[in-house]
Amino acid sequence: MRLTSPGHRALRQTAGAVGAVALMVLGAAPSVAADSDPGLVLGKIAPIDVKPGSEFSVPVSFTNTGTAALDKVWMAFGLSHGLSYTEVPSNCKIKQTGGADETPSALGMYCEFDQTVKPGVVYAPEKTVTLKARDSAMDDQLGVQVSSRRIEMGTGEEGDYSEPGTAPAVKLVERPDATPAAPGSAEHGGWDMKSAKVTAKNxxxxxxxxxxxxxxxxxxxxxxxxxxxxxxxxxxxxxxxxxxxxxxxxxxxxxxxxxxxxxxxxxxxxxxxxxxxxxxxxxxxxxxxxxxxxxxxxxxxxxxxxxxxxxxxxxxxxxxxxxxxxxxxxxxxxxxxxxxxxxxxxxxxxxxxxxxxxxxxxxxxxxxxxxxxxxxxxxxxxxxxxxxxxxxxxxxxxxxxxxxxxSALPLMAAAAGTVLLGAGAVLVARRRAARQQ
Structure with a gap:
């Protein structure tokens, strides 16, 4: 399944790597980044070691490195098969992706923050995102994307999301103790993505x-x-x-x-x-x-x-x-x-x-x-x-x-044990006919 944002176009990419967990895209790179696009930069997410069946927190933050405030931002989270969310806020929606013959199952959560995001300031969800490693967790991956444009799923049609979450809504808060990303350091204009390995000894x-x-x-x-x-x-x-x-x-x-x-x-x-x-x-x-x-x-x-x-x-x-x-x-x-x-x-x-x-x-x-x-x-x-x-x-x-x-057509692969989320949509082509004897 491919996820796109309006005004973005999918880019066919190929890369090879060992042990990819899933192929999942939370927004595609814009065909041409406009000069006026705001600069959003996510903070780094360190690799995580967990125990199967345990819960763990994922600190996530970002900076608006542009020159103007934003009226609204969207964040998306993607989890590979061995991970799940402990709760879904009411300003977020969740949907299962993959699970067919092209990619393993993955779980996406898409959140809308209808509030002002000032330039030069670090923001983070007021409540740290908490995830759970399922009993099946082993070599898993999480991905995060922030965007100044609405993140759509699949065809981008309204209603393509599941029902909203039931937990209290979460807002963004400033983190004055955090160091903001440098002005002009954004690589993708109005969005950014980061991913991290989640390894469970299993x-x-x-x-x-x-x-x-x-x-x-x-x-x-x-x-x-x-x-x-x-x-x-x-x-x-x-x-x-x-x-x-x-x-x-x-x-x-x-x-x-x-x-x-x-x-x-x-x-x-x-x-x-x-x-x-x-x-x-x-x-x-x-x-x-x-x-x-x-x-x-x-x-x-x-x-x-x-x-x-x-x-x-x-x-x-x-x-x-x-x-x-x-x-x-x-x-x-x-x-x-x-x-x-x-x-x-x-x-x-x-x-x-x-x-x-x-x-x-x-x-x-x-x-x-x-x-x-x-x-x-x-x-x-x-x-x-x-x-x-x-x-x-x-x-x-x-x-x-x-x-x-x-002679399978190229697949986009992420790094060892990864889910690919964010910049650069992946178009997965698979041979579907098995050799018959």
């Missing part, structure tokens, strides 16, 4: 769940391998790069009739699978659905699933990083062997699994967010065959399928 347990297949030679059977982020933290990830990579090796004696759209063959009955988005909400993930044909009975045949390629320092549990795919061929005395989980050499986990099931199969439901990327179909059984193990929805959001590589 973990996210990535889990894999395998399956047990059963059928006769010649049958086509469904296979569903499930990847789940059991949380508690969400994982922002890096734009245009899959949030995780899973390598799935099929049992001997089978061939893939149809592969999941986020997966591609790497040879020898092995597929590498990416994710639909570059972030993973808590309790979110992917279900990789395949259709396998049982070509022949191979005694002891079994496959495996394992995380590969990307390090996960936030994930301390390694015992569920791999999962087994067992095959029981009816009428031939061939079975997939024991239920112990193999540990493929390509796995990033060091521990062994505990059978077919490597983790939770709960339906992804992000905390306090818009609808995450879920959907898709579960397992579809073939003729004369059955499957036990995982099933569920397959994420269809985004196009980071096929391990996240490809």
């Amino acid at each position: 973990t996210a347990d990535f889990q894999l769940t395998g399956a047990q297949l059963k059928g006769k030679v010649g049958d086509t059977v469904p296979l569903a391998v499930k990847f789940t982020n059991a949380g508690p933290g969400w994982v922002p990830g890096e734009p245009e790069v899959s949030a995780a990579y899973v390598r799935i090796k099929m049992p001997a004696g089978t061939s893939v009739v149809k592969a999941h759209g986020f997966c591609h063959s790497v040879g020898s009955g092995t597929y590498e699978c990416g994710t639909g988005n570059y972030w993973i909400y808590e309790n979110g993930g992917e279900t990789y659905d395949f259709k396998l044909k049982i070509d022949k009975a191979v005694p002891g045949a079994k496959g495996s699933a394992a995380f590969v390629k990307k390090p996960r320092p936030f994930d301390p549990v390694k015992s569920n990083d791999t999962a087994a795919i067992l095959l029981d061929v009816e009428g031939d005395g061939a079975t997939g062997g024991s239920s112990s989980t193999p540990t493929p050499s390509s796995s990033s986990g060091s521990g062994s699994g505990d059978g077919v099931t490597g983790g939770s199969s709960s339906t992804p439901t992000p905390e306090g967010s818009g609808t995450p990327s879920t959907g898709g179909s579960g397992s579809t059984s073939g003729s004369g065959s059955s499957t036990t193990g995982t099933s569920g929805s397959s994420s269809t959001g985004g196009d980071l399928a096929n391990t996240g590589s490809g």
Whole structure:
């Protein structure tokens, strides 16, 4: 979602950075800054370390570095998925943004201050903004914008905001003890923006769940391998790069009739699978659905699933990083062997699994967010065959399928673990069609 201010135009920008949390814009840069535009300069906001579930204050101030007083100013605050507001004043409005297949969910608050703002004076909200780190907080970001023009959301139409807040209205007060920004130091004319990292020491347990297949030679059977982020933290990830990579090796004696759209063959009955988005909400993930044909009975045949390629320092549990795919061929005395989980050499986990099931199969439901990327179909059984193990929805959001590589159009990325708010609107273009096998 893009937020604009009247008289501003969106600027297409591209930049690359690791670990962007969200792409969110609170106002775009004007096409040409008029000489008469006032100079608004926000004070710096230091990085913040918090504990999940805790509240914290964010001191915010700004200076009118112009030569004339302003009759009114607007301020906007943007929070990434792991953060929320403790209250919303009645002169402010709040709205959820993102949460689709282009950006993670974020929460914007837009405040109007109908009062005189004198030049050369530092102002701040009379009540310090207080935020809460959700239980899912990890690498998050807050952003602040001040503007001499009304900040609109989306199309800029009236009514595009949510209902006003219910807490007492907040006004701006002078801060005579603070040092004002120097005259002429404004970079953007009638607006300014600042952002800061909010880091919470948290973990996210990535889990894999395998399956047990059963059928006769010649049958086509469904296979569903499930990847789940059991949380508690969400994982922002890096734009245009899959949030995780899973390598799935099929049992001997089978061939893939149809592969999941986020997966591609790497040879020898092995597929590498990416994710639909570059972030993973808590309790979110992917279900990789395949259709396998049982070509022949191979005694002891079994496959495996394992995380590969990307390090996960936030994930301390390694015992569920791999999962087994067992095959029981009816009428031939061939079975997939024991239920112990193999540990493929390509796995990033060091521990062994505990059978077919490597983790939770709960339906992804992000905390306090818009609808995450879920959907898709579960397992579809073939003729004369059955499957036990995982099933569920397959994420269809985004196009980071096929391990996240490809010719995706440029995304604007912020610094590590950031939300981009303010100058320079971002137009996000995503490939929406996953490669189909």
